[in-house]
Structure formats: C-alpha cells, structure tokens
Amino acid sequence: MEKLTKKAATLALQEKIKELIIKRKMKSGDLMPTENELIDLFGVSRSSLREAIKSLEALHILDIHHGIGTFVGTTSLVPMIRGLAFYAQLHLQDNLKSILDILDIREILQYGFTPIALEKIKQSEIDELQSIIKIIEDNAYNGSFSPQEEYKIHLLIYKSIQNHLLEQYLDAFWQIYQQVNAELPPLKLTPTELAMQYRELVDGVEARDLERVQRAILYYFQSIRKSLEQGYKNEKD
Numbered sequence: 001m002e003k004l005t006k007k008a009a010t011l012a013l014q015e016k017i018k019e020l021i022i023k024r025k026m027k028s029g030d031l032m033p034t035e036n037e038l039i040d041l042f043g044v045s046r047s048s049l050r051e052a053i054k055s056l057e058a059l060h061i062l063d064i065h066h067g068i069g070t071f072v073g074t075t076s077l078v079p080m081i082r083g084l085a086f087y088a089q090l091h092l093q094d095n096l097k098s099i100l101d102i103l104d105i106r107e108i109l110q111y112g113f114t115p116i117a118l119e120k121i122k123q124s125e126i127d128e129l130q131s132i133i134k135i136i137e138d139n140a141y142n143g144s145f146s147p148q149e150e151y152k153i154h155l156l157i158y159k160s161i162q163n164h165l166l167e168q169y170l171d172a173f174w175q176i177y178q179q180v181n182a183e184l185p186p187l188k189l190t191p192t193e194l195a196m197q198y199r200e201l202v203d204g205v206e207a208r209d210l211e212r213v214q215r216a217i218l219y220y221f222q223s224i225r226k227s228l229e230q231g232y233k234n235e236k237d
Contacts, residue, residue, distance in 0.1 A: 013052040016042055018061065021072055032062065032070040077172045084172070085179045092183050096228055099180060106173040107221040111214055113158055113166060118208045120160040126206050129156055133195075133202045140195035147178070153198060157205060188227040197223070 017038070026032075033041070038049055053070060056062040060076040084102065091098035136149050151174055158166060189197075197220050204212035 010048065010052050010055065013042060013044060013048060014056055017052060017056060021061075026072050028072050028074045030072045032072065034069070077168045081172045081175050081179075085176045088176060088180045089183065092180060096184075099177070099184065100225060100228070102173055102176060103221060103225060106170065107217065109166065109169060110154070110158070111217050113161060113163075114214050114217065115210055116161050117158050118205065118210055118213065120162075121157065121205065121208075122160055125156055125159060129153060129202045129205060132156070133198050136198055137195045140191035143191060145191035145194055150194075150198070153202065157201075185228055185230075187224065188230065189223060193223075 020041075021032075032038075035046065035049060038044075039046060042049070044052075053062055053064065057064050057073070059079050060073045063071045063073040065071065088098040088102060132149050132152050136146070136153075139146055139149075154174065155167065155170055158170065197216065201213060201216040201220065204216050
C-alpha cells in the first residue's frame with residue numbers, strides 16, 4: 001500500500017508540474033524554476049521532486065541539462081512509439097491484431113488528409129516524388145526494394161499540409177512497423193508489384209486526382225493487410 005501511495009503522489013506531482021507549465025504559458029526551451037523554488041511551491045521533498053522530474057524527462061515533457069537547469073522539453077512522440085512498439089511486439093506472440101490496428105489508424109489518417117494534401121502540395125514536391133519513384137522502379141528492375149524510399153513518399157505527400165502532429169504520427173507509425181518488421185510474416189508482394197503501386201499513387205498525386213489517390217491508398221493498405229494475414233495463417237498451419 002505504501003508503494004502505491006508513493007506512486008500516486010509522484011503522479012500527482014507530475015500533474016502539478018505540467019499545470020504550472022500551462023498556467024505560466026511556458027514554451028518549449030523555457031527554463032523551469034529552480035529545484036528550491038519548486039520545492040517551496042509544491043511543499044515536497046527534494047527526492048520526490050527529482051523523481052517526478054526524471055519521469056517527465058522520460059516523457060520528453062522536461063529536458064534536464066545538468067549544471068545548467070531544467071527546461072520545458074520539445075514535443076515528441078518517442079514515448080508513444082516505444083509504448084506502441086512494445087505493445088505490438090508483446091501481442092504479436094498471439095496474433096497480428098496489434099499491428100493491424102496500427103495499420104488501420106495509419107490508413108485512416110492518410111486517406112482522410114489526402115484532399116488537403118492534393119490541394120496544398122507544391123510542384124517541387126511532386127518533382128521530388130517522381131525522382132523517388134524512379135529510384136524505386138530502378139531498384140525493382142534489379143529485384144530489390146528500399147523501405148527508405150517508401151518512407152519518403154508517405155511523408156512527402158503530406159508535407160505541404162504543415163500539420164506537425166500528423167507528420168509525427170505518420171513517422172511514428174512507420175518507425176513502429178520497422179521495429180517489429182523482423183517478427184512479421186514476410187510480405188508476399190514483389191518489388192515490381194510494390195513499385196507499380198507507388199507509381200500509381202505518385203502519378204495520381206501529380207494529376208491531383210483525389211479519387212485515384214485515395215483508391216491507391218486503400219489498395220496499398222489492403223494488399224499489406226492481406227499479405228500479413230495470409231503469412232500469419234501459413235505460419236500457424
């Protein structure tokens with residue numbers, strides 16, 4: 001019971017620190033009050049305060065610079081990535097639902113933001129997309145496929161929206177997928193088939209054809225989902 005009480009007190013102190021940041025309208029990079037000031041403000045022990053601050057640092061809410069001070073951290077989805085990656089790896093032992101759930105969310109985000117992306121995408125970004133798809137096609141001709149080019153396409157299409165949270169989520173989902181990739185059934189799609197999918201997607205973006213692009217997105221995720229499910233079924237049989 002004592003441990004639970006201590007944990008609850010630490011969590012409560014973390015909330016107070018976050019409320020202080022919001023109340024004072026502090027921004028990322030702003031210097032936090034000193035330890036002594038926070039101790040007086042919250043009426044807590046030095047050890048309790050340090051424990052709460054360390055926990056908030058792990059969440060990227062605070063940034064500790066030893067010998068200088070503690071600062072408001074930069075917004076980051078790293079803690080979420082770690083948690084979701086662990087969740088996916090843990091549940092992959094039984095079934096693919098965890099990774100398919102993440103795939104579903106990513107599909108909904110990309111499909112839903114496509115109208116805004118096509119409205120705002122710049123010609124220079126379309127030119128870059130065409131350069132990337134050419135690399136993918138050249139690699140496919142040689143029987144290989146580079147996930148790095150695939151990653152660039154998915155982020156570049158939505159870059160002009162300038163939605164920082166969307167960019168972080170798409171990047172986070174990609175990183176999670178890469179972290180658990182070794183434990184997933186291999187995709188049944190050949191490099192040529194993947195290259196053809198991306199050619200259709202990029203050409204649809206260049207034409208600013210919403211129906212074509214959204215259809216390509218749905219087909220892309222559907223093919224991955226079916227490939228994973230079939231691979232998992234074969235491993236179980």
